[in-house]
Amino acid sequence: MLPLKQNGNFKSGYAAIVGKPNVGKSTLLNHLVMRKIAATSSKPQTTRNKITGVVHFPGGQVILLDTPGIHKTSSQFNQLMVKASLSTYHDVDLILFVVDAKQGFAENDIFVLDTLKGVESPKILIINKIDLVSKPDLLGLIAEADKKFNFRELIPVSALLSDGLEGLGKTVLNYLPEGPKYFPEDMITDCSEEFLIEEIIREKIMQRTHMEVPYSIAVVVEGTHEGHNDVWVIDALIIAETTSQKKILIGANGSMLKKLGKPAREEIEKRFGCKVYLNLFVKVKNNWREDKRSLRDLGYLHDSNKNR
Template sequence: MNTYQSGFAAVIGRPNVGKSTLINALVGQKIAIMSDKPQTTRSRILCILTQEDAQIIFLDTPGVHKPKHKLGGHMAKATEGALHGVDVVVFVVDATEKPGAGERYILKRLENVRVPVVLAVNKIDLLPRARTLPIIADYARRYDFAGIVPISAREEENLAGLLSEIKKHLPEGPRYYPEDMVTDQPKRLIIAELVREKALELTRDEIPHAVAVDIEEIAARPKGDVYVRAAIYVERESQKGIVIGAHGALLRTIGARARADIETLLGAKVYLDLWVKTRKDWRNRESALRQFGLSGDD
């Protein structure tokens, strides 16, 4: 008789190795923010994949790094917490880079993990197979992985192989969440992340991580469309001008791109009312972290 499997998988790795891209590809919906900037994911995000034979609850965690401010401290706690109470850990690495200090730091921490660890070697689409094999062999010498799976999250290559490996380590169990549920995150927080993603994309290196988004209002309108008022927060007045751009051009572009994703999420036409505000040193203020849903407090 076929049995149903369900369990929790923590997805970890140093910043910018493609964890969020992988999660979104596996779940089939844009939930985790994607950017080429490190440390983009700021809090632990629960993403749910339901199949006929299994339900996998993925914990998408912030990239492992040494914290430099209170926000960084909360990010580190979110990652540490994700390693406890899960059934399997998926360690995502970049196939184009040899193991460095970040990977060695994570491998050291994994020595205390008592569940299977699966190595997902990502970005194999960026180099020939012959160059991937030495990287895989290097990792295999460093840790006794339960499985090693080469993948491309961006091209969705060999994701079925990764899922198959993860399922090997899941216990029998019930569906913890409804079949159509793909995240435990409220829509308000997902919308904020979609706006922040576009702001990060378009400001590039000018405002690395001093951007937060607060959704001040979401309201349904009589004709079925949705009004969303969002505030983009930065830490300095000079950063405010960068986000707005000449004659408001950059802010309009951020709004247009974010609105398209929000409309896909909500399945409705959206009027996005976007503002830029300054909150000095918000990354070190607990009240601001709570306001932006980044404090990690339940």
């Protein structure tokens, strides 16, 4: 993107939010930009793409990159997600490494930390979910992190409760170089409308289905048009891997589609400020997660796995 203007002393740059799955990276992004952009759920591996969120300050601009949770995996599909996360390391000015305060530093966190070895950008530790731990436990974790690792700063927050986030935004800004205004002030993401809609629908599926289903689906907005009375009509396709998954997603007499469609429609209406009619369809594409062409068509396989 071409910079808009170059102010004297204006600061701007990129910070990647990284960590193992489910530590609250996307929740942190959403609450820092004060708008829901990224899908979140209690299930690990919710995020599949890099997602940009911009925080605007009078004297600067922090561009955050939410990333898929990094984990050891033999699945080709999950490896793609992890690769997308690792690819952010060398393109950013700062790394925000997120750990779950309740879980402390587990083996999986150490695995992610190992991937950061050799990355020169400064690293800040975000201890998230402090609402779930006692003060003595938090102090113990801070002392452990201070002793064992080499973070520039340790910042305890509760992303969910927006506790500690104002200070965090400003701290991040301090680490950024002088630079241009990359985004206009009313722009908080460069994700396309279609991508945001797909993620809203996928989130509802992540939150409301179980076992393999949430991991086996993809969502594509096939088209949108203006209907009667200024209603925005959206046709979206849910792609499943098997017919049994398709049956679950439709439910008896379409009950599951209704259960998914209502909260998705409401959130799309809130996000875009208009009335929406959401048509959801389900289709089976056998083993789409192992098929290069499907992966490419669905936006999961290209140079940087960037959001569309």
